[in-house]
Amino acid sequence: MIIFPIAKINLGLNVVERRTDGYHNLETVFFPVALKDALEVTVMDEAFPSDYDCDLKVSNIAIEGDEQKNLVVKAYNLLKQDFPQMPRVHAHLYKAIPTQAGMGGGSSDCAAMLVLLNRMFELGLTEQQLIGYAARLGADCAFFVLNTPSYAEGIGEQLMPIDLSLDDYWLAVVRPDIPVPTKEAFSLITPARPEKNCRDVVQQPISSWRHDLKNDFEKSVFALHPEIGAIKQRLYDMGAEYAAMSGSGSAVFGIFSHEPSLESEFDGMFKQILKL
DSSP, rough: EEEEEEEEEEEEEEEOOOOOTEEEEEEEEEEEEEEEEEEEEEEOOOTTTOSSSSSEESSSOOOOOOOGOOOOOOHHHHHHHTTOOOOOOEEEOOOSSSSSSSOOOHHHHHHHHHHHHHTTTTTTOOOHHHHHHHHHHTTTTTTTOHHHHEEEEETTEEEOOOOOOOTTEEEEEEEEEOOOOHHHHHTTTOOOOOOOHHHTTTTTTTTGHHHHEEEEEEHHHHHHOOHHHHHHHHHHHTTTEEEEOTTTTTTTTEEEOOOOOTSSSSSEEEEEEEOO
């Protein structure tokens, strides 16, 4: 069985307070975009010589570290605890969503794994139960069970779907070869509540977003990596209605009322044009 995990962008991202458990409470609007990985799962033959219940292979974009620590494997192991009848599986993850980009690729992969296993082995889990499992794996994993525009609070797991359509717009995504570790990005933030909540701002005309939507990570990340800030400015120079860094970076996106061209722009960087 195969499933296609999608990416997300953040329309505004405010770090509002530090929690006693070491996490931070956020306010953000998650918006799904059609940049997709592919995840295929097959049942492992009983005679296959593997030390693992979930044998994962990743292709196209390399992911550093032990594949058994990948969120896809963690999703399998989490369900296996409650559903020991699940057989051993092979999982092949084809990566197209850039890593360490703030676009939720890893979170989307693990949520997709939960959804796929639920269907494949008829576990009978409801959407809310899947969200509960996803929230145990990562802050924004729960969003990818819904894959619908949502306002999020808490660490990103408290989701409220919102009515927001960007069907008439195009999205340009640019990711320089600059990893921004999430832990480092959070360490540079001074939490504070914004004057305007992003949930309310995205209901305003998109022409107002440039002034009223903020990503709190941009100030510190742009100071460390001015070239990321330069990408945002260039997208505005090209005519973007709104541009921002997604999540804690390093991908930057621009929303355009027309189809932009990146052919002569951003050499050596990941770049993609998508219809919203």
